[in-house]
């Protein structure tokens with residue numbers, strides 16, 4: 001396969017990924033680069049990683065740069081991932097916010113939403129609990145990877161994907177069979193707004209959010225990047241809004257203007273009073 | 274936690290059983306619906322969860338599902354169909370007949386674990 005990179009080339013690639021996606025890859029992760037980029041080399045008809053690097057060093061950025069960033073990101077996700085956050089959403093967070101907002105639509109943001117299982121899980125939970133509010137609500141889905149966002153918009157999932165974490169009654173209620181695949185019904189798809197966004201770069205034009213899910217993505221960033229992303233998200237949230245992180249993530253030493261709270265079996269964050 | 278695996282394929286039975294044992298379940302197996310009912314009657318008690326294949330000789334999983342749901346001594350048993358039948362009308366029929374979950378073959382251990390989690394059975398002890 002592709003002969004590995006010399007240390008300078010590897011360092012250059014890490015800097016490139018860090019600059020373009022904020023993802024940190026350290027010296028011990030060279031195998032990750034080799035395995036993830038092997039299919040890209042094949043697609044492009046290149047023999048070595050060095051040849052790929054030559055292309056990556058060219059500016060402006062092209063589809064090749066985008067393809068490399070997409071190959072280096074982990075898109076692993078599933079419906080109802082970790083279960084508890086969605087119990088908490090259903091039992092605690094939604095009832096509180098629906099009451100406070102007098103039944104107005106909610107703005108929910110799923111940052112780093114990958115192929116869409118997380119935002120559609122939120123959509124189903126909201127729709128089941130408060131169908132009227134759901135019809136007025138928007139779920140903003142953002143990711144650095146346009147390919148996963150296109151899949152989200154289509155809402156098409158394989159059998160292996162719907163097998164993972166999706167309760168059978170919800171599969172029957174909210175999906176249509178499309179050949180061998182399953183497609184999310186239009187009533188949920190219209191709640192979704194998908195937009196390419198690199199979280200490491202300041203954004204604009206995002207509505208004030210009532211609920212933010214940013215799960216299983218901060219782990220890839222260094223502490224300064226985490227701080228600046230979380231700080232900007234905080235400023236983009238309603239004062240009484242809620243923030244959900246992934247199971248292995250916390251805001252300890254990252255943002256003291258968020259207060260940790262427990263609801264049900266989940267830890268989540270509110271803006272500090 | 275106790276699980277009953279009913280499938281006419283010995284190979285599939287042992288794969289599912291191994292996954293369940295790794296999650297901490299004690300597992301019994303049967304090769305068709307009739308065998309499962311006889312075993313349950315002989316041993317008494319009620320497993321926490323039964324995983325039923327659909328297509329089996331002698332008595333299929335859908336018939337077994339109906340038999341189990343008729344008998345109040347198995348009222349607390351959670352039942353999951355685990356099958357290559359992936360048509361919507363099959364799924365609807367199974368849920369209407371009292372199945373709690375439906376897992377389509379083939380599946381990964383993660384998918385099985387997720388489904389047991391949905392049924393509140395993930396912390397096997």
Ligand SMILES: C[S@@+](CC[C@H](N)C(=O)[O-])C[C@H]1O[C@@H](n2cnc3c(N)ncnc32)[C@H](O)[C@@H]1O
Pocket residue numbers: 021022023073074075076077078081111112113114115118142143144145148197198199200214215216217220246
């Ligand atoms: C492991 S998935 C998490 C999906 C979902 N939130 C979940 O928890 O199941 C991580 C996602 O983060 C995205 N990502 C990585 N770096 C990013 C960045 N700098 N800005 C936005 N998204 C990024 C990846 O493309 C990937 O889809």
Ligand SMILES: [Mg+2]
Pocket residue numbers: 280281282326327328329
């Ligand atoms: Mg069979």
